[in-house]
Amino acid sequence: MTKDTRPFARSDKNRAMIRAVLALTAMALSAAAQQPPRLRSPEVHADHRVTFRYRAPNAKEVLLSIEGAKNVAMQKDDQGVWSVTTEPLAPDLYGYSFRVDGVRVIDPVNPQIQVNLLDTDSMVSVPGAAAMDWEYSNAPRGELHHHFYASRVVGDNRDFYVYTPAEYDSSGKKKYPVLYLLHGFSDDASGWSAVGRAHVIMDNLIARGKAKPMLVVMPLGYGAPEVLNRDSSAPRDQDLSERNMTKFREALFTEVIPEVERKYRVIADRNSRAIAGLSMGGAEALFTGLNAIDKFAWIGSFSAGGINENYAAAFPALDEKANKQLKLLWIACGTEDRLIGDNRKFLEWLDSKNIHYTKVETPGGHTWMLWRRNLAALAPLLFQDPLRSAR
């Protein structure tokens, strides 16, 4: 055995330190036994009210921050437990967190977590009378494939997910169309499955015959991951934003798509390739797709954020010839989203170029509640023939 492969190889000095440290573990464990009783949070009531609880005996203010709503003050009891019970909530899957004297924290007793590279949230499901598209049903279940690779384009270790429908058989013959589905700023590659429940939505749509069986590829969406380190109060760095987008596209075209088309039985032509995304990923889907109509006949954006407003520079070759080539250009935004203005401005530019599109404005903000519904509404349109984009 060589030194670096011995499972417990450590220097004597390190070992002594570790022994000293570990000898105290038992003390720590007995201290843990004196912790206060475990809270119940969230507690979803039969009438769809939800009670949230957080223990912070010395905090001056604790707020509940729940997706799609304003922050709500919580009240402290004599045990130091802050709580609030909401009005009945519409059946949905909500992200939430607490603000404890201004500090964002997740609910420590709720294992349902929305992992995020900047602000992880907790999650609560408020069930409805009927099953929602992102809830498990009797539909046959597809599979999520998690792929890992070292990116030459970006210079990091990264990953992507591939959803295959239940009927996909690795030893079969049938080939499938592919939707490339992009996450938003601060999500990671797991966002669309772990939070967006894309695999469950697709299982349900396919089982009901509403969507064609397809693969869904969910890559990491950063061409310049340092975009995540930017101080949010700093002015927008246009070079960094553009590098983030162009390097993402290069990684998609030269690393992800070739690997998908090598490993999976897919139809590798533009009529069977779609690209869509949310927020940052919506802008990436537009930038990538509208500049590569030879590769994608189906393009969707949900609440796009960060479209380069120098449209002529961003989409230099786009003209009304695209109307014949694009089978769908589907642009959605919530009417309460702060990005609705940016999205409408982009649609006006498309109008000025006489480019056809499907405009989808629905009530809602910049939320996963909207994006799950966007996916459930878009997927049934994809790869269906005949279908033409409509104004």
Added chain:
Amino acid sequence: MTKDTRPFARSDKNRAMIRAVLALTAMALSAAAQQPPRLRSPEVHADHRVTFRYRAPNAKEVLLSIEGAKNVAMQKDDQGVWSVTTEPLAPDLYGYSFRVDGVRVIDPVNPQIQVNLLDTDSMVSVPGAAAMDWEYSNAPRGELHHHFYASRVVGDNRDFYVYTPAEYDSSGKKKYPVLYLLHGFSDDASGWSAVGRAHVIMDNLIARGKAKPMLVVMPLGYGAPEVLNRDSSAPRDQDLSERNMTKFREALFTEVIPEVERKYRVIADRNSRAIAGLSMGGAEALFTGLNAIDKFAWIGSFSAGGINENYAAAFPALDEKANKQLKLLWIACGTEDRLIGDNRKFLEWLDSKNIHYTKVETPGGHTWMLWRRNLAALAPLLFQDPLRSAR
């Protein structure tokens, strides 16, 4: 379109409520802009000291709780930020959390999270001079397959993961042995990959020629998921513990293994099937494996917890004939683990029955640091011939 599939179908009453709630989102967003600057935590210094920071201006006490060590008091500055800088830490991957006036919280600015069904932690990697087994290298990367199904045995929706090595080709001919690898109490099915880094460890061992290419199947380990709801201060419920283990075994035998052997190119015989696990999963591996020597020739346990101490009842048919059939019975525990006594007591019983085993005691507590090394030490022994179990 039927009502329940319209993407935005909601009652008018709900819609009015949602609109009211969403109208206030902009206010919440502008309040968020006034949050204090983002902290840097953890900060790993070149000399392997690590600084942890947590903002809690009104807390009376904040402790750092780091895996394998006792809790450490943190100090507050005049901005309300608590911090502590450790002594140099041995290169490793550490779970940690904070105790804010007794409440366990993760580090809100660190996206590296150990999801857990009871107590989610943050994670920090302290790099070493040489790459560790669980760190990415130039090794070709395998794939993680995430499978979902409705369990008839347990009556819930559950999942399992399958690692396939880089060389696994779904259209190839070669068949592979399989290690069934079980997580501990409070982990979910992602534990061994997300926290244990099993896929990276296997990639590295296989690329160096130290382990045979194999599949690793990581199922959800609860036969009675209500075991998670048990009040930790309540007395041990032996019936619940046994149901948890027997129903887990039934799901493994009738649901997981048949599905794996149907979907993957595996060698479906006892000489090519191993079972191992950590803590609760260690006890499950022993209970399942030693009662099914006809199915598993390789059995491993890491820091086993919850072995039924009525050994004769738990392992009714086990006798020294097993020595001829078992290729490996590998029983590991950390010498600072509170379970070391239980593990040694089990080994004494095996001695009394003249059952051969490999005893592995190494410095360390009940930690993932130990279990990653256990896997890296066990995997190279599996499916190698000739190899006999040794005392």
